[in-house]
Amino acid sequence: MPDRSIRWGILATGPMAAAFTEDLLTIPGADVVAVGSRSQQAARNFADRFAIPRAYGSWQQLANDPEVDVVYVATPHAHHLAATTACLEGGRAVLCEKPFALSRAEARSMLAAAERHSLFLMEGMWTYLNPLVRRAQDMIGNGLIGDVTSVHADFSSRVPAIAGSRLRDPAAGGGALLDLGTYPVSFAHLFLGPPDHVSAWAHLNDAGVDESTGMVLGYGNGSVAVLSCSLAFSSTTRAVVHGTEGRIEFPADFYNPRGLVLHRDGREPQVVEAEPQVGNGYGHQAREVMRCLHEKRTESALVPLKGSLDVMGTLDRVRELVGVRYPGE
Structure with a gap:
């Protein structure tokens, strides 16, 4: 793996976000640098819990952070479209929790945003x-x-x-x-x-x-x-x-x-x-994301976007x- 770490942002502060962050902290080359929530206090509490440098009180602030390489979207799935789109439009790669979206139409919109910006996107189907x-x-x-x-x-x-x-x-x-x-x-x-x-x-x-x-x-x-x-x-x-x-x-x-x-x-x-x-057990998907980013890929062959659409x-x-x-x- 290249020397530079992959800088992660965490979007949302619930149990899934916590479990994933716990695993990220054990992976060499993974650096959790920011967390975003709709509540500044929730973001601050999460950041303090995991010693994360930056806490944002909005998704957009996290999406706009130029020192974040990839965002893990851990919101309830009704918000996957909005959260993922905000991050992609802000220039961040995204790992979005399953189910990818509420519908195929929403998922297709997310893919279109990734394609417009030539950014990596993957569904968090850890299986x-x-x-x-x-x-x-x-x-x-x-x-x-x-x-x-x-x-x-x-x-x-x-x-x-x-x-x-x-x-x-x-x-x-x-x-x-x-x-x-x-x-x-x-x-x-x-x-x-x-x-x-x-x-x-x-x-x-x-x-x-x-x-x-x-x-x-x-x-x-x-x-x-x-x-x-x-x-x-x-x-x-x-x-x-x-x-x-x-x-x-x-x-x-x-x-x-x-x-x-x-x-x-x-x-x-x-x-x-x-x-x-x-x-x-979330480390396998985190490593796959990091491998793809180091290889400058916009998609994982193991969790292909067409498969998520299907x-x-x-x-x-x-x-x-x-x-x-x-x-x-």
Whole structure:
């Protein structure tokens, strides 16, 4: 890596921003130099907590800081478009948390801003950069389970309804689909690509957002993905990738797995355990961003922008089918 550090700005001060910042502070060559929030006091408190030199009381001030190379956008997803666009227009590269936006149209607008300014942009889909998930990709690429025929994945986590929570607020892009369902959908896209057909069912709450959603993605070659998510109950968050000659199982937490099991027809199962996780697990994506910036790339080949657009397109289609609409749509 070149000698110069990559100077990070953090936009937002919630739990995700804190977890990511904790990991950044352990990475050689990562320098957290500024934080921005809509509240000066919140920015100041966050800066004091992590010994960050500069605290800004607006997103725009952070976006305009010439000594910031890249901004990590950690706002709720209803604000991803505005926050990411402000940073790109200010000349900063961006790593934007998942889901990339509320819709494919918003995501496309973000890409257009990055293209106008020839700046790096990446969705913070940490699953794609997880070493075990990449190991599974290599196994499949080497033909260990034959051709992929189906993906099954579920991410459900019981979250009690709390007045004012963004998770069930339409104005905040609430519902299980965008908060949790983006993981199984992205997982299916990783191994099967964008679908040719989408079917979906959801249970909506009184506010009109989904408490639970089930999806079936169909492919012209006969492959299928069966996916689900819920805020109403918890699950093992397991996933399985089936092939013509075997399968790969992620027994739990497929979005950040600690182990996988390779089943090959006629052979004993092979258990592959993850290396001990460093920090909160966000370092892999931070390093990928830094690698791309040092190589003067505007996009990561491991988390491609077309892939993020395709996932948003599938999420749009699911919302259309189940009747979830956000204000202004």
